[in-house]
Amino acid sequence: xxxxxxxxxxxxxxxxxxxxxxxxxxxxxxxxxxxxxxxxxxxxxxxxxxxxxxxxxxxxxxxxxxxxxxxxxxxxxxxxxxxxxxxxxxxxxxxxxxxxxxxxxxxxxxxxxxxxxxxxxxxxxxxxxxxxxxxxxxxxxxxxxxxxxxxxxxxxxxxxxxxxxxx
Numbered sequence: 001x002x003x004x005x006x007x008x009x010x011x012x013x014x015x016x017x018x019x020x021x022x023x024x025x026x027x028x029x030x031x032x033x034x035x036x037x038x039x040x041x042x043x044x045x046x047x048x049x050x051x052x053x054x055x056x057x058x059x060x061x062x063x064x065x066x067x068x069x070x071x072x073x074x075x076x077x078x079x080x081x082x083x084x085x086x087x088x089x090x091x092x093x094x095x096x097x098x099x100x101x102x103x104x105x106x107x108x109x110x111x112x113x114x115x116x117x118x119x120x121x122x123x124x125x126x127x128x129x130x131x132x133x134x135x136x137x138x139x140x141x142x143x144x145x146x147x148x149x150x151x152x153x154x155x156x157x158x159x160x161x162x163x164x165x166x167x
Contacts, residue, residue: 024048024075029145030156032130032165033057039064039094047075053142055120055130055164057084058092065092065102080114080143082163116141120164131166138163 025048033040033056040056042049058065065085068076073096083102085092091099095109102117121136123129131152132138142161150156151165161167 026050027052027145029053030142030147030150030161030163030165031055032151034125034130035059037063039067041067041069042076043067043069049075050077050079051081052077052079053081053145053147053161053163055082055084055138057082057120057125059087060085061087062090063088063092064094066105067094068096078112078115080116080141080163081112082116082118082120082138082141084117084119086119114141114143116163130164132162132164136162 024046026046027050029050029052031054033054035058039058040051056065065083065088083106085102090101092102093100093105095105100108106112106115106117116137118137120138121133123131123133139162140157140160142157142163144159144161147161148156148158150162150167154167156162156167
């Protein structure tokens with residue numbers, strides 16, 4: 001449910017001989033992705049990819065929070081995610097080869113349904129505690145994905161679950 005060190009990317013599947021097979025109808029939900037080198041990447045031909053109720057955050061001063069290639073955009077929906085890169089005052093999103101700041105991307109791109117550009121207010125991210133503090137913008141701000149328990153096996157709110165790995 002959460003990743004803190006390795007690259008987090010989704011690629012089209014490979015068949016024998018190296019040909020691409022379309023990755024289709026994949027939902028990535030209730031993930032907490034923190035300080036992943038290279039950011040969250042989607043590349044290759046994909047369709048029906050849904051990223052919902054995820055927290056994607058980096059404390060880096062440079063780099064990309066999201067890196068979405070052109071072939072991945074057509075079938076992509078980002079819904080009710082918290083995106084936060086507080087130490088990067090420059091471009092944090094690479095979308096179809098164009099760099100954006102978080103704020104500019106959220107107004108320019110129509111794929112970010114209900115996404116939030118704000119501090120998720122983790123209890124203690126530096127110590128690996130990704131539970132949400134009271135007052136977190138991620139609390140009860142999610143989309144009903146049908147997932148009934150969180151990473152700690154606690155019940156999720158039935159209609160408006162919290163965003164991220166923890167309720």
